[in-house]
Amino acid sequence: MLNKYARAFFTRVLTPFAALLIRIGVSPDAVTLVGTGGVVAGALIFYPLGELFWGTVVITLFVFSDLVDGNMARQLGRSSRWGAFLDSTLDRVADSAIFGGLALWYAGRGDSLLLCGMAIFCLASGQVVSYTKARGEAIGLPVDVNGLVERAERLVVTLVACGLSGLHAFGVPGVEILLPIALWIVAVGSAVTLGQRVVTVRRESAEADAMAQGGNSA
Numbered sequence: 001m002l003n004k005y006a007r008a009f010f011t012r013v014l015t016p017f018a019a020l021l022i023r024i025g026v027s028p029d030a031v032t033l034v035g036t037g038g039v040v041a042g043a044l045i046f047y048p049l050g051e052l053f054w055g056t057v058v059i060t061l062f063v064f065s066d067l068v069d070g071n072m073a074r075q076l077g078r079s080s081r082w083g084a085f086l087d088s089t090l091d092r093v094a095d096s097a098i099f100g101g102l103a104l105w106y107a108g109r110g111d112s113l114l115l116c117g118m119a120i121f122c123l124a125s126g127q128v129v130s131y132t133k134a135r136g137e138a139i140g141l142p143v144d145v146n147g148l149v150e151r152a153e154r155l156v157v158t159l160v161a162c163g164l165s166g167l168h169a170f171g172v173p174g175v176e177i178l179l180p181i182a183l184w185i186v187a188v189g190s191a192v193t194l195g196q197r198v199v200t201v202r203r204e205s206a207e208a209d210a211m212a213q214g215g216n217s218a
Contacts (some may be wrong), residue, residue, distance in 0.1 A: 018075060032087055042055050053167060076091075091151065093153070095127070096123055096127070102158075112180075126151070139205075
């Protein structure tokens with residue numbers, strides 16, 4: 001849901017910025033690489049130190065590159081398989097850094113092996129959710145389902161909770177509980193989404209096999 005509506009809104013907002021980058025000679029691939037580097041740096045430098053607020057600020061500034069690079073490619077009329085591949089691959093790198101940084105925090109000064117495990121589960125399940133759709137499409141199936149929690153939802157829920165939890169360092173009471181709640185929400189939502197996609201691929205593959213067998217018998 002967020003993918004559909006948030007992308008449309010931010011695409012309109014960021015179009016002038018994308019046009020400016022094109023005019024000064026910046027390529028979409030460069031934006032993708034810089035954006036991913038910024039997210040990884042913000043997550044793996046700030047989060048393990050417990051600087052959840054500032055880490056989230058840095059990550060948020062760079063995460064919009066995911067919309068800017070695609071906008072630039074469309075304006076240039078240069079959308080390509082390579083660009084789509086690079087963007088999708090580096091999205092996985094950025095997501096891994098975010099949840100990996102949180103896992104490092106909870107494994108260290110955050111002092112919670114349970115929440116460390118939850119962060120690792122969120123990291124792994126997010127990767128598998130993306131893989132199921134990619135693999136299903138690779139074998140010729142439409143995988144006609146989005147699921148309860150897609151990448152946009154995972155990022156928004158996690159980053160908002162991280163940023164708000166980080167306000168605890170500024171004396172705001174009670175907000176530190178928000179990140180654990182968010183991790184549980186993302187973990188459960190990702191598990192449900194994985195189940196939805198697996199069931200969909202199983203149904204679509206059975207239908208495709210039945211059609212193929214019917215065609216062969218005819």
